[in-house]
Structure formats: C-alpha cells, structure tokens
Amino acid sequence: MTQNQLQEFRWSLEELLRDSMNKIENICGFLSQKSQSCSIEDSKGSLELDKKRLLALADLEGRMVGEIHQALNRMDRGSYGICVACKGQISLRRLKTYPTARFCTQCKKLIENGSTN
Ligand SMILES: [Zn+2]
8 A cells, every 4th residue: 555545534534533433422412411312414414313223323333433543644654555364455346445443354344244143
C-alpha cells in the first residue's frame, strides 16, 4: 500500500469516527429528553427510532468507535491492511468497503463458516 492510499484510508476512518461520535452525541441528547422517539440523520437519510433502538444503535456505534481506534492504532504501528490471522495483505477493495477490517476475505470466510457450523 502506498503512503497516499494509507492517507486516504486514514481520512475515511477519521470521517467515520466523526460520524459515529456525532450519532452517539445525538443519541445521548435524545435519551436525556423525555421524548419517546427521535430521528437520527446519517449519510443514508434520517431514521425514526424509539428508545430501545436508540440504545442498540448507541451500543453499535460505540463498538464502531472502538474498531476505528484500533484501525488507527494499526496504522500508527504500520500493520494496517495486514490480516491479523494469516499476515497476508487485505485487498484494497475490501478495505474500501470495510476500512476497519482486520481479516482478509479468505480468513473472514473461514471464521464465519466456523462460527455457523
Ligand atoms: Zn487472512
């Protein structure tokens, strides 16, 4: 991976991070109010959510933030884009879809098959 490509992934990770932090902030704001539902805006449009779903979303976004931090850490250590299982390169196409990916497509498949069987 070139330095330019790495920089691009860093930018998209930082953007994702801002997105998630915004959502969490919004959710916390709504949860502290008395309203029973709220709408959350994101790149795909706005979502109308009740409290239970808000909590689930906050949980999900919280995990996302953790994954993004881990990906940024790997970038600092120079191991970003390298599969943690087989130490092979994760394809750029996969990283573009999942910038926080830790496994290459093949290992991910093996893991998923393992957990469902
Ligand atoms: Zn792998």
